Amino acid sequence: MTGMGTTGLTKPDAFYESLLKAHEGLSKADSDAFNARLILLMANQIGDEAVLEGLLASAATSGVSAVKD
Amino acid sequence: MTKLFEVPLYPYQRSKDQDAASPVRHPVVIIGAGPVGLALAIDLAQSGVPVVVLDENDKVSVGSRAICFSKRSLEIFDRLGCGDEMVQKGVVWNLGKVFFGDRKVYEFNLLPEDGHKRPAFINLQQYYCELYLVERIRMLQAEGKPIEIRGRNRVSEIEPAAGHTRLIVETPEDAYRLEAEWLVACDGAASPARRMMDLEFAGRVFEDNFLIADVVMKADFPTERWFWFDPPFNKDQSALLHKQPDGVWRIDLQLGWDIDKEEEKKPDHVIPRLKQMLGDDVDFDLEWISIYTFQCRRMGTFRHDRVIFAGDSAHQVSPFGARGANSGFQDADNLGWKLKMVLEGKAPERLLDSYAYEREMAADENILQSSRSTDFITPKSEMSRIFRDAVLDLAEDHAFARPLVNSGRLSVPCIYDGSPLNGADTDLLPMRTRPGSPAPDAPLGADWLLDRLKGGFVVLGINCSVPEDISLNGLKVVGVAIHGPDIGPELRDRYLGEQSKAVYLIRPDQHVAARWLEFDRTAVEAALAKALGAKEEEHA
Numbered sequence A: 001m002t003g004m005g006t007t008g009l010t011k012p013d014a015f016y017e018s019l020l021k022a023h024e025g026l027s028k029a030d031s032d033a034f035n036a037r038l039i040l041l042m043a044n045q046i047g048d049e050a051v052l053e054g055l056l057a058s059a060a061t062s063g064v065s066a067v068k069d
Numbered sequence B: 001m002t003k004l005f006e007v008p009l010y011p012y013q014r015s016k017d018q019d020a021a022s023p024v025r026h027p028v029v030i031i032g033a034g035p036v037g038l039a040l041a042i043d044l045a046q047s048g049v050p051v052v053v054l055d056e057n058d059k060v061s062v063g064s065r066a067i068c069f070s071k072r073s074l075e076i077f078d079r080l081g082c083g084d085e086m087v088q089k090g091v092v093w094n095l096g097k098v099f100f101g102d103r104k105v106y107e108f109n110l111l112p113e114d115g116h117k118r119p120a121f122i123n124l125q126q127y128y129c130e131l132y133l134v135e136r137i138r139m140l141q142a143e144g145k146p147i148e149i150r151g152r153n154r155v156s157e158i159e160p161a162a163g164h165t166r167l168i169v170e171t172p173e174d175a176y177r178l179e180a181e182w183l184v185a186c187d188g189a190a191s192p193a194r195r196m197m198d199l200e201f202a203g204r205v206f207e208d209n210f211l212i213a214d215v216v217m218k219a220d221f222p223t224e225r226w227f228w229f230d231p232p233f234n235k236d237q238s239a240l241l242h243k244q245p246d247g248v249w250r251i252d253l254q255l256g257w258d259i260d261k262e263e264e265k266k267p268d269h270v271i272p273r274l275k276q277m278l279g280d281d282v283d284f285d286l287e288w289i290s291i292y293t294f295q296c297r298r299m300g301t302f303r304h305d306r307v308i309f310a311g312d313s314a315h316q317v318s319p320f321g322a323r324g325a326n327s328g329f330q331d332a333d334n335l336g337w338k339l340k341m342v343l344e345g346k347a348p349e350r351l352l353d354s355y356a357y358e359r360e361m362a363a364d365e366n367i368l369q370s371s372r373s374t375d376f377i378t379p380k381s382e383m384s385r386i387f388r389d390a391v392l393d394l395a396e397d398h399a400f401a402r403p404l405v406n407s408g409r410l411s412v413p414c415i416y417d418g419s420p421l422n423g424a425d426t427d428l429l430p431m432r433t434r435p436g437s438p439a440p441d442a443p444l445g446a447d448w449l450l451d452r453l454k455g456g457f458v459v460l461g462i463n464c465s466v467p468e469d470i471s472l473n474g475l476k477v478v479g480v481a482i483h484g485p486d487i488g489p490e491l492r493d494r495y496l497g498e499q500s501k502a503v504y505l506i507r508p509d510q511h512v513a514a515r516w517l518e519f520d521r522t523a524v525e526a527a528l529a530k531a532l533g534a535k536e537e538e539h540a
């Protein structure tokens, strides 16, 4: 999957700020654990395996360590 | 006290085969009187196929070993005539607790689906299971059925020949020769037969050790299943506590791969750990300790011409999910009727290839399931541990995370989708009873459906008349018609769905072969031919 379209967030900056805030003061290990819990909660909220597979693919194909084929 | 597994159950007796002038040939010889070999022998003998079982030992299995017997295994035991013994002795549990580190993250009640004669599973020591199977063999012998079990008969050589296999069998007296038209190797994970034939045993390998301890509690202790992830008394590993009959509790401690087995097994080492696990105030006696090593792997193919592999000799899985012995019984269930049909000339030898196809598929499924459990229980990377721990942390407050907790997915029978034996289907009937699936049980008034689906192939008519016997190539097929008031909500839900009537062709191992909305003799005959291994053009 390439390109997920435009943002679905109405207040992108505010969400981004909340995300960073949630990690403030956490050790690396605690941040990793937080992220893992967040991913699982979000996956449950999305609740659609096909969408999740698409998101996994999008995450894998963007960024420097991207697996492009 | 003498333990059951210390008493010879089938002591050596000289067989007349040992004094025969030339090697005696038997239709079926089974190597190994473990649970799988015994079950297969019963299935064959009770349908009239002569069978000889050879075992190098003369006792039941040492220690409890497999302890969880699934509903499907119990249904198979019912068909073999020893289900009641197992269930009466076994322990049924429903409450499970999951611990993570030093805290309980949640508990669950199993609440199995209603409308089945047998519970989702029972806990029973493997030696009791084997004992009841041997007792069933004694009953069959008393009825004059052609079944023999020869203790302290060790197979030391196997030589495949044209149309049979030659064996050399060692006994406490002399060694003797024997021939088998069909040889079934149920000789366990270390299978000497596999080694003698130089066959591979490959696949995904997970190396792990378990310390298995049977303890007798001196005071009341709850009948619950407790599973620990990463407990303080077994850092980075798992632990399991399970109740068995006779006040015996089974404790499994996962140890990992690099361990000193002799050291780990010493009571001075084990007892403090168990005290940490059970609480200091719990008094217990240690009955049996063993270290069990397993890998996940299977043979490339389970049929090698006239030598067929079943049970642990063919496939080995991790103990999570109790798929070892349970899948072995399904092997036996699948193989018994096929051997009979081939031996009696009612099916081509090719039918036995479908045993390999179906049970290799099942083994792959079991290996996949138990590998997933293993990946959850012992995370292989830092990130997989982070996710595993996140699931366990969430499980405490969020019900959605609980199904992600994988401490073993309990053995369920494989659905043989795509099997060459599967015949006609219609998607107007429920998915769960499609061809290839194990026929689910359902109440029939005071009786049970599966108790009616016995004695060979069955044509089952629901709200639909079927002839009482149909024959094809001289093969008698049992007709079972169920009408009106006997059709309860479970039967309707599992076999009819939205339809008012249906016809099912059920194989002797109680798997669905084909199904229709009404009875058509020609269609049933074609499906029967297919289920017996005929190629398309032979019954077109």
Ligand SMILES: Cc1cc2nc3c(=O)[nH]c(=O)nc-3n(C[C@H](O)[C@H](O)[C@H](O)COP(=O)(O)OP(=O)(O)OC[C@H]3O[C@@H](n4cnc5c(N)ncnc54)[C@H](O)[C@@H]3O)c2cc1C
Pocket: B031, B032, B033, B034, B035, B036, B037, B054, B055, B056, B057, B061, B063, B064, B065, B066, B067, B068, B126, B153, B154, B155, B156, B186, B187, B188, B189, B191, B192, B193, B212, B290, B291, B292, B310, B311, B312, B313, B319, B321, B322, B323, B324, B325, B326, B328
């Ligand atoms: C210590 C231990 C703990 C286990 N715990 C569990 C568990 O918790 N849960 C679970 O599901 N499974 C468990 N298993 C696995 C389970 O016991 C097996 O899946 C099951 O016994 C397989 O049955 P089988 O009949 O295929 O083989 P086995 O039970 O191994 O029987 C093989 C038989 O073949 C005989 N034999 C071998 N070689 C020869 C020869 N050359 N000639 C004649 N006879 C021969 C042996 O004497 C033996 O009786 C455990 C196994 C062990 C060893």
